[in-house]
Amino acid sequence: MADFDEELDASGLNCPLPILRAKKALGKMEGGKVLHIIATDPGSVKDFESFSNQTGNELLESKEEGGKFHFLIKKKT
Amino acid sequence: MSDDTKKLAIIATKGSLDWAYPPFILASTAAALGYEVQIFFTFYGLQLLRKKLALEVTPLGNPGMPMPMNMDKWFPTFLLAAPGMQSMMTSMMKKKMKEKGVASLEELRDLCLEADVKFVACQMTVDLFDMERSEFIEDVEYAGAAAFFEFAGDSDICLYV
Numbered sequence: 339m340a341d342f343d344e345e346l347d348a349s350g351l352n353c354p355l356p357i358l359r360a361k362k363a364l365g366k367m368e369g370g371k372v373l374h375i376i377a378t379d380p381g382s383v384k385d386f387e388s389f390s391n392q393t394g395n396e397l398l399e400s401k402e403e404g405g406k407f408h409f410l411i412k413k414k415t
Numbered sequence: 416m417s418d419d420t421k422k423l424a425i426i427a428t429k430g431s432l433d434w435a436y437p438p439f440i441l442a443s444t445a446a447a448l449g450y451e452v453q454i455f456f457t458f459y460g461l462q463l464l465r466k467k468l469a470l471e472v473t474p475l476g477n478p479g480m481p482m483p484m485n486m487d488k489w490f491p492t493f494l495l496a497a498p499g500m501q502s503m504m505t506s507m508m509k510k511k512m513k514e515k516g517v518a519s520l521e522e523l524r525d526l527c528l529e530a531d532v533k534f535v536a537c538q539m540t541v542d543l544f545d546m547e548r549s550e551f552i553e554d555v556e557y558a559g560a561a562a563f564f565e566f567a568g569d570s571d572i573c574l575y576v
Contacts, residue, residue: 352517354443354447355518358443358526379516389447393448
């Protein structure tokens, strides 16, 4: 996994909490910084794609590892 | 808000635990995606604005509701009306939601407010049911159908729940 600046563990949370928590975390970050999100909700894979498409925060990476989902999102500048 | 901001208008008319979820989930998520959101609460939907939420769920009249031990398949419907059944179903549903990491309604409602989702209560229903404004949370505006259309008429998505 590439470098990131902040981390958010949304394990165990269900829709729409991972998205809402991610939005909140990004709100506290500066543009260009990268947020690493860990989630267990299988729906979050498509949801973070859609979140990225609609908000302009770039989804750099999305992968499953060790039964969890990992996302890297770069905050829009 | 700039003119190209997308808008979501929701009418919330149901006052049960299960039906309280769609408006709050959709509103909070849309707000996170940058939408300007307004929810108009009318009739039983007003229960979602109470300071202390006491919403329940009932399998009565809802053959689609999955129940523990497959009760929805064999348990006689008329017994679902037995005293205590509704509160039992409600506490089981709440327990299940907690186990599955589903947010509580209080949490979702707070997230909506944090994200500037606007709550509008139907003044006519408040009068009809002899409710007091003091029974509701403070972040509520009171208005009628015309006020709803002022926002909904400009909305990109409009939902009736």
